[in-house]
Amino acid sequence: MADDDYWNKSNIQSFSFDEDEKGFVIKHDQKLFVDDNVSEISYELPASSEVPLHLIISESNLRKVLEEQSLKETPLPKTISAEEELKILRRRAQENFSPPPVSSVIRKMLLKKPFSLECFRALHEKKSLLNEAIRSGNGDAILTVVLFLQRTLEKKHFHTIMQSHPEAVTHFINYLVIRCQVTEASDFLTMLGKSNENIILQYESIMKLCKSPDVKKQKLNKLYNECIAHQTGTICPYYGTIVTNYIALLEWQLKQKINNPKLINILDVSPLESLYIACTNHKWTDASSDLSVANQSNPYHFADTFKIAQSQFDWVTLTERAQSQAWRDLDKIFEKKSWHSLKTTKSFAISVPLERVIFQLNTFDAPADVLNTFLAHIDDPHRRLALAKRFNAGKSIVDSLVDLKDREGLEKFIATLHIRDNVQIHAENALKNFQKSKWKADGLKLLKN
Incomplete structure (x- = not known):
């Protein structure tokens, strides 16, 4: 063979x-x-x-294999009759050819029961399915239907349906972002004509994903040139301001880092943190602290450039100087010069509530003299006295009792003082003034009589 x-x-x-x-x-x-x-x-x-x-x-x-096949269908009870089993099997076979009510399918989704969307073939059936999923308010159901529509519809039909369902767009964009498909999400928003949402998405992704300040600055410039500069009619101006301000902030931080290599933590921080660093490295006793002097590292110029509110500036400056224990600078910062009757006068001004300021100063163990300076500007003597007693500011306690004309309270306070110091001397002088004012008042009464 x-x-x-x-x-x-x-x-x-x-x-x-x-x-x-x-x-x-x-x-x-x-x-x-x-x-x-x-x-x-x-x-x-x-x-x-x-x-x-x-x-x-x-x-x-x-x-x-057998378990996977059994997941697609609910097992029939063993005690079921042949007629009932035939009805169930007939109903299942019918669902393969004609779709069941959309409400029943969404209900199965919510109850985590087996379901199938393949029987929904017509465009109006898929729209009804999406509408029912949105009415349910369940994000998983909405996203499941959206992914089914994306897989089974042409792009133009899919975009048309999504254009009229903003809730579905939100879930779909979040899904793409979580999967790090930012480019796909940006293209999808562009096709829908949602330019503002696209700018927000790209800005947030750049801020979260880019760690290098140089790369972040480059991408923000690209975002501004491509999506904002040439579409001024359809873009919200506020978004353009945010992007340009952050680019300017990055440029300021990079320049400060070049001028002072020791500033390691200045890169890619918030504007208020940058202001805090600027206050730390600024010489407040120098003439450059004046706003008229052109100096980019000047905290006043920084606040003016980046539109920082006066209350924020005062709070950051107060906290930084208090933490640095530079108590003498506080008078220079918060005493404002003004012209009145051809004379230069000083007025104390701060945009933060004085009670909060005093609590903050006490947090950093401010001396009694500093507390007395700020307590003196509280108009209500009752509230001033309460705060002075809480923080043991003796001079403010005496002044508050004098304003309240509480001689008895002043005498009791003097009795609690055991050390001969400036507070006791100030209290005794105040008590003497009480006696003199009473003698003058009694003399005026006698003259009238």
């Missing part, structure tokens, strides 16, 4: 060790695999031989 004939057809029968194996068997007269491409060598087994099923697939894999 020729070699080719021998290999193409052989009369040698194969031997099976599992002839007596019980269980599922497959006869070789049935085709296990269907393939259009017939192999050059056809191996034929006699019809009497059998192959056990566990040789084709393991028991564990077979169990997984």
Whole structure:
């Protein structure tokens, strides 16, 4: 016999060790695999031989396949009658050809029951499905339907439907951003004509993902040139201001870092943090503290450039100087010069509530003289007295009692002082003034009589 004939057809029968194996068997007269491409060598087994099923697939894999198939359908109760079983099977077969009510499908989604969306084929059916998902208010259901529409619809139909459903757009954009598909999300918003939302998305992604200030500055410039500069009619001006201000802030920080390499923490921080650093490195006793002097590192110029509110400036400056224990600078910062009757006068001005200022000063262990300076500007003597007693500011206690004309309270306070100091001297002088004012008042009464 020729070699080719021998290999193409052989009369040698194969031997099976599992002839007596019980269980599922497959006869070789049935085709296990269907393939259009017939192999050059056809191996034929006699019809009497059998192959056990566990040789084709393991028991564990077979169990997984059966479990996966059973997940698609709810198992029928064993006690169900044949008629009821026929109705259920008929209903399942009908759902494969005509879609069930959208409310029932969404209800299955919410209850985490098996469901299928493949039966919704018509465009109006898919719109109804999305509307029902939005009415449910469940984000998972909305996103599931949106992803189904994206997969089964043409882009133009998908964009048309999403254009009229902003809730679905929000969930879909969040889904893309979480998957780090920012470019796809930006393109999608551009196709929908949502330019402002696209700017917000790109700005937030740049601020979160870019760690290098140089790269962040480069991307922000690109965002401004491509999405803001040439679309002034459709873009909210506020967004352009945010981008340009942050670019200017990055440029200021980079320049300060070049001028002072020790400023390690100045890069890529907020404007108020930058102001705090500027206050730390500024010489308040120098003439450059005047706003008229052109100096970019000047805190006053920084606040004017980046439109920082006066209350924010006062609070940051107060906190930084207090933390630095530079108490003498506070008078220079918060005493404003003004012209009145051809004379230069000073007036104390601060845009933060004085009570909050005093609590902040006490946090940094401010001296009593500093507390007295700020307490003196509280108009209400009752509130001033309460704060002075709380923080043990003796001079303010005396002044408040004098303003309240409480001689008895002043005498009791003097009795609590055991050390001869400036507070006791100030209290005794105040008590003497009480006595003099009373003598003058009594003398005026006698003259009138």
